[in-house]
Amino acid sequence: MVVTGSDDHLWKMWTFPDGDIIVVGEGHTDWVSGCCFHPSGTQLITSSGDTTVRIWDLSKGECVLTFKGHAQAVWDCSWHSCGDFVASASKDSTSKIWDVNSERCRYTMRGHKESVSSIEFLPFSNTVLTSSADKTLSLWDARTGLRVCTFYGHLHSCNHATFSLESNTIASCDSCGVLKLWDVRQAVPILSVDTGPLSANQVAFNHSGRTVAVASSDGAVKIVQPELDQLHSLRGQGETEVQSVAFHRPVEQLLSGAADGTVCVWI
Template sequence: MNFEYGPWEETGLGKSTRLSVLRRTYAKPELAVKTLPAAPKSNEPAEGTSAQVGFLAKHDSWKLLRVITGHEGWVQSICVEPDNQWFATGSADHTIKVWDLASGKLRLTLTGHIMGVRALEVSDRMPYLFSAGEDKTVKCWDLESNRVVRDYHGHLSGVYSLSLHPTLNVLVTAGRDSVVRVWDIRTRHEIHVLQGHRGPINSVQCQAVDPQIVSGSQDSTVRLWDLAAGKCVETLTHHTKSVRSVLIHPTEFTFMSADRDAIKKWQLPAAAFMGDFKADKPRITNTLSLSVDDLLFAGGDDGTLNFYDYNTMEMVFQTQTTPVPGSIAEESGILCSSFDKSGIRLLTGEADKSIKVWGPAD
């Protein structure tokens, strides 16, 4: 099968314009970021520019804005839809819930999985929501009729991660059976079964350029895959523990990978190691999320929220979640996360069965 693709190119001016448009489109008045003082320091951005917004989002402290409850099990997956109107969560209670982003109210509950829902993604080109679960199934939901329209069968065990290709009608899934499966979304046929990992795969990501697939596994390796050839082109062995999350930068040729000791940054396409993000101490990182302003969030199994400047790799803020009343201290783990499309709200799914909404402090 032949694939046609090209590199993503975006100038500094183009990126600045895109961020400015996103802010005007999605920012809510009650969450709007305040401007800098009238006399900023020489190394601070000029007042009123999109660069200034990015500066504030990175370096202000963050606080809890809202706690949303409704699931009866761990919240294991979360995704925000492209128009920033709602978000979906998947839980160990076997359900997918759709919530209004502005109010936090429940819109819809989808049932169909018979075990925990581990991964969710909404297509930005089709009215589809994709879900993957511990019941070995991958489902495609029609968002106009709110029902399953396709099932993708092939995994031999639980499916832990999925990713949609940004330009092709291709779905990539991975999980406990240690293989990456590439599907044609329309026909439900497998295009490739990518073998090489020797342990369950916790995270898989797609991008439009080579290497088009990146996967992180419990075998402590990260693998880069050629989608057209259907083979591994690079195996990274820098991690010493299970790789729990990988995340590709949407506009740069870089990606991140996290294990229980460190978060590492890599340069693509050669996967050159760029260094470790500077943390106060080693901790288990379950989830990584990146805002449009290059603010990296890392959610810890101990309930720690770490925020990093993606470019300098320095930690800029840290806080701790608090389990909801009735929970025990051990249920403070952060299992999944996502920034909204404006980058001024962070959603976390947690082991206390709640979803928490965070934003810059006043």
């Protein structure tokens, strides 16, 4: 299954790779910015420009819980691997940890000076990674809501950051197309690759952690192989902005979502 979110206020779940629609989720009153499966695959969490974070029962396609508390649009969301906690990142410069069982906000994480663009739990840990328009990345302890470390090095607004589970590496990208790789244990970038000049909107590691895909506003998906010092482009979605990328791990297929409402599967 694949889930997509859109400016049309809807999220949709599709069969993969056939592309048939299974469920359409209606309820948000503004664009849907992020989607993340519950570890069991039975529920979905979404974030939206309507300032809410919602949990959905996938068997019914119904919203079963709405978290309200952000003052502005919510850009991203992530589900902890235990399934009991959800994290959200907002334009209001804060991130939040939500307790699913008590249905309340556990912590509000303050420290970024501008909009928080992305948020992600490191699987099977209490570490949270955020990226921000203030040009930094931060690691947080979800048990306390406190910031542990900040990464400086981007010269432009950071749009997204993600972990590689295989190599203790973080990848991040910014509004001028710069991709940076970081060692989780250090506070300096270990590699910088210019994929610009247009914005790099999202990054994803493949299963091995040796290949990074970058969603670019120039209409291409950039493929970076740091060990081989290679960069090449995949083009097939016209000139429209590519907003998201994700690897389908079992067979290493790549999916990309674009501003024209299409999803491409690359093999």
